[in-house]
Amino acid sequence: MSVKEIFKSMEYGPAPEASDLAEKWLEEHSRDFACYIGGKWVRTETGFETLNPGTGKPLAKVAQATKKEVDLAVEAATAAQKKWARLTGFQRAKYLYAIARQVQKHSRLFAVLETLDNGKPIRETRDIDIPLVARHFYYHAGWAKIAEQELAGYEPVGVCGQIIPWNFPLLMLSWKIAPALAMGNTVILKPAEFTPLTALLFAEICTRVGLPAGVVNILTGDGETGKLIVDHPGIQKIAFTGSTEVGRILRKATAGTGKKLSLELGGKSPFIIFQDADLDSAVEGLVDAIWFNQGQVCCAGSRLLVQEGIAEKALAKIRERMEKLRVGNPLDKAIDIGAIIAPVQLERITELVKQGKEEGADLFQPSWSCPTEGWFYPPTLLSNVSPASTVAQIEIFGPVLVAMTFRTPKEAVDLANNTVYGLAASVWSENLNLALDVASQIKAGTVWVNSTNLFDAASGFGGYRESGYGREGGKEGLYEYLKLPFAHRTATAKTSKVEANEDPIDKTHKQYIAGKQARPDGGYSLTLHLLDKTTEEVARGNRKDVRNAVEAAQAAFTNWSKTNGHLRAQIHYYLAENLQDESASLEKALARSGSGKQELEQAIERVFTYAAWADKFDGQVHSTAQKGFTYTMNEPIGVVGIVAPNEAPLLSFLSLVLPAIASGNTVVAIPSESAPLPIVELYRILEMSDLPAGVLNIVTGLHAEVQTYLAEHDGVDAIWHFGDPAAQARAEMLSAGNLKQTWTGHSIDWASNKSEGTHFLRHATQVKNVWVPYGE
Numbered sequence: 001m002s003v004k005e006i007f008k009s010m011e012y013g014p015a016p017e018a019s020d021l022a023e024k025w026l027e028e029h030s031r032d033f034a035c036y037i038g039g040k041w042v043r044t045e046t047g048f049e050t051l052n053p054g055t056g057k058p059l060a061k062v063a064q065a066t067k068k069e070v071d072l073a074v075e076a077a078t079a080a081q082k083k084w085a086r087l088t089g090f091q092r093a094k095y096l097y098a099i100a101r102q103v104q105k106h107s108r109l110f111a112v113l114e115t116l117d118n119g120k121p122i123r124e125t126r127d128i129d130i131p132l133v134a135r136h137f138y139y140h141a142g143w144a145k146i147a148e149q150e151l152a153g154y155e156p157v158g159v160c161g162q163i164i165p166w167n168f169p170l171l172m173l174s175w176k177i178a179p180a181l182a183m184g185n186t187v188i189l190k191p192a193e194f195t196p197l198t199a200l201l202f203a204e205i206c207t208r209v210g211l212p213a214g215v216v217n218i219l220t221g222d223g224e225t226g227k228l229i230v231d232h233p234g235i236q237k238i239a240f241t242g243s244t245e246v247g248r249i250l251r252k253a254t255a256g257t258g259k260k261l262s263l264e265l266g267g268k269s270p271f272i273i274f275q276d277a278d279l280d281s282a283v284e285g286l287v288d289a290i291w292f293n294q295g296q297v298c299c300a301g302s303r304l305l306v307q308e309g310i311a312e313k314a315l316a317k318i319r320e321r322m323e324k325l326r327v328g329n330p331l332d333k334a335i336d337i338g339a340i341i342a343p344v345q346l347e348r349i350t351e352l353v354k355q356g357k358e359e360g361a362d363l364f365q366p367s368w369s370c371p372t373e374g375w376f377y378p379p380t381l382l383s384n385v386s387p388a389s390t391v392a393q394i395e396i397f398g399p400v401l402v403a404m405t406f407r408t409p410k411e412a413v414d415l416a417n418n419t420v421y422g423l424a425a426s427v428w429s430e431n432l433n434l435a436l437d438v439a440s441q442i443k444a445g446t447v448w449v450n451s452t453n454l455f456d457a458a459s460g461f462g463g464y465r466e467s468g469y470g471r472e473g474g475k476e477g478l479y480e481y482l483k484l485p486f487a488h489r490t491a492t493a494k495t496s497k498v499e500a501n502e503d504p505i506d507k508t509h510k511q512y513i514a515g516k517q518a519r520p521d522g523g524y525s526l527t528l529h530l531l532d533k534t535t536e537e538v539a540r541g542n543r544k545d546v547r548n549a550v551e552a553a554q555a556a557f558t559n560w561s562k563t564n565g566h567l568r569a570q571i572h573y574y575l576a577e578n579l580q581d582e583s584a585s586l587e588k589a590l591a592r593s594g595s596g597k598q599e600l601e602q603a604i605e606r607v608f609t610y611a612a613w614a615d616k617f618d619g620q621v622h623s624t625a626q627k628g629f630t631y632t633m634n635e636p637i638g639v640v641g642i643v644a645p646n647e648a649p650l651l652s653f654l655s656l657v658l659p660a661i662a663s664g665n666t667v668v669a670i671p672s673e674s675a676p677l678p679i680v681e682l683y684r685i686l687e688m689s690d691l692p693a694g695v696l697n698i699v700t701g702l703h704a705e706v707q708t709y710l711a712e713h714d715g716v717d718a719i720w721h722f723g724d725p726a727a728q729a730r731a732e733m734l735s736a737g738n739l740k741q742t743w744t745g746h747s748i749d750w751a752s753n754k755s756e757g758t759h760f761l762r763h764a765t766q767v768k769n770v771w772v773p774y775g776e
């Protein structure tokens with residue numbers, strides 16, 4: 001083709017990035033890699049091949065780590081951790097800084113290697129993945145330096161097992177390793193089996209910068225290796241990014257082990273276009289939202305919600321744009337979409353698109369065809385999709401967009417939230433009033449206003465609901481790698497005996513549900529043998545009581561979560577006043593439960609604490625690397641189920657319930673099993689208070705029974721279990737169903753000032769990051 005002809009047709013020619021550097025690196029290692037343990041390369045007996053999705057051909061052989069290597073790695077990481085944590089923040093900062101420099105220095109090798117192993121376009125690895133990796137190490141080098149002042153009192157968690165997926169191999173590695181190391185932890189990281197190579201190159205960099213042996217260990221292998229890491233008793237924290245399905249397995253596997261857990265899981269994120277949006281920008285944004293990385297992105301804008309009046313016009317524009325997208329050799333700098341990771345993923349996408357058509361969707365794919373060598377799938381649009389259909393609900397994890405329409409902002413929000421996930425959302429409107437109002441109502445960890453796929457180390461990323469819990473990036477992400485030990489009490493409290501009555505009795509003992517004292521469903525009671533040798537009876541809650549309480553809490557959440565902090569503060573102050581007025585009866589109930597006046601005074605003070613905090617647990621504006629602002633909101637989680645401990649029955653109960661309601665959650669609480677009397681006494685006081693009906697619901701009963709109903713209820717979004725440690729394990733196990741956030745503790749000194757404040761409020765909230773770019 002002559003230059004003249006090219007000018008006429010404006011056709012792209014191939015512009016492949018040279019892969020010689022990466023090929024040379026692979027050859028230098030004879031295309032055969034070991035595991036990186038304690039700063040050394042350790043060979044394993046077996047291994048497997050990693051392939052190039054752009055060609056379908058093998059790139060290299062990597063090791064399959066077995067129990068032997070996992071044990072070795074845990075040993076190395078444990079030995080290294082104490083010394084690593086004892087370094088000054090400045091010393092750790094210098095290592096992280098050196099890593100960032102090395103990533104930049106070798107960025108081309110990293111980018112090409114990533115593209116070869118993963119099949120994503122070189123434009124993306126070069127301009128997005130690798131620069132962001134360096135940014136994460138720089139950002140966290142900074143946190144390492146200033147943590148001693150900014151996070152005083154917090155301690156590193158210890159040895160962290162980190163398991164990552166194949167879609168952003170080195171980027172996910174950096175999101176995991178940088179904060180862990182900055183906070184004084186050591187790590188054992190397992191890359192995904194499809195994409196192990198850049199993690200191995202990263203290991204070489206660790207050696208090159210002189211990182212102490214054992215601080216970073218890289219074990220390659222499949223899910224079996226992952227399982228061995230998760231189950232190892234020498235590991236204190238598991239950080240996982242991957243599918244929701246495996247996330248659930250990990251929640252169950254770590255239940256009761258005391259391991260800290262963070263989960264970054266799947267998504268089905270809405271991309272909302274209002275009729276007053278700048279449509280050209282929105283369509284370009286959409287291309288990025290769903291065709292970036294072949295749509296194999298957990299936060300992909302895979303559900304297009306477009307306002308009815310412009311739907312036809314928008315879809316026509318999208319189809320036209322799709323026709324011009326180019327799928328091809330990932331190393332070609334002029335292509336838009338690269339290869340799908342593996343044949344199994346290609347099959348899954350093909351199968352789901354077929355199902356979408358069968359369920360009535362209209363299919364559009366461009367007229368051109370994909371390369372036949374390697375694994376490719378064309379950009380695909382399924383329109384006219386019903387919100388309940390499979391393709392509208394299931395994460396496809398491929399270049400497939402499903403489109404639906406809406407009429408009103410309310411309908412847009414309802415559709416956006418009509419998913420079990422809550423990872424991200426994109427909202428397009430030139431009316432900032434509308435866009436920000438919608439952003440506030442979407443249940444997702446990240447909302448992009450008139451933008452999409454903006455990432456930066458200074459902003460936390462992570463999910464709501466079944467997209468998981470924990471954040472990566474920002475100050476909020478650091479807490480995943482820190483612990484703040486509770487103040488523990490030494491003496492064990494005397495407790496009363498509790499007896500279940502077999503026969504239903506006449507006297508009606510009550511639960512507190514929806515703002516009223518409610519008869520227990522079963523009509524059974526418990527007899528308490530109190531410390532003053534008298535007996536008393538309370539209601540024995542059953543499944544139906546718990547269900548009623550959860551329904552009341554769910555109904556109350558909509559309004560309570562929207563109240564402002566000032567109002568919640570006033571309600572708390574008034575509650576404190578009422579407790580004071582009713583002190584005689586409360587003191588009596590406390591005395592009969594083995595406690596006294598002092599506990600009541602501490603309880604009233606605690607109400608004041610959360611009256612104070614209710615309007616002060618602020619969000620932040622993050623200094624992200626783009627023009628505009630990224631603000632965070634500490635949003636309530638939803639319905640929090642609380643199992644209170646037996647000890648300090650009034651103080652412990654309020655210490656847990658108040659931070660939850662002060663931050664806008666609604667609560668179903670199970671009070672002390674052996675000393676519920678002070679809480680039963682509280683019912684009357686709550687009735688007199690200004691707390692709206694349903695915000696706090698209380699179900700008394702045998703813990704073994706009621707906690708199970710609470711922990712397995714899908715209407716409960718978080719479960720805090722401070723009762724019997726053996727029962728906590730079961731609650732954590734049951735939380736896997738809808739991936740409730742969990743929090744446990746026992747033998748706590750509730751009177752300590754460590755038993756209140758921001759640590760509690762942090763557990764009661766989840767951070768939403770809203771990106772609002774402006775200007776050119």
Ligand code: NAD
Pocket residue numbers: 163164165166167168190191192193221222223224225226227230241242243244246247249263264265266267297298395397423467
């Ligand atoms: P996956 O869950 O199958 O695998 C993820 C990782 O877990 C891999 O390293 C794998 O070897 C390992 N693994 C598999 N089974 C395991 C087990 N039983 N125990 C321990 N480890 C195990 O997911 P995938 O197919 O690699 O990745 C795609 C999924 O990841 C998508 O669903 C996507 O939504 C999700 N994802 C989420 C995020 C996020 O930040 N939320 C980011 C990227 C990907």
Ligand code: MN
Pocket residue numbers: 050051052053116117118194195196
């Ligand atoms: Mn590969």
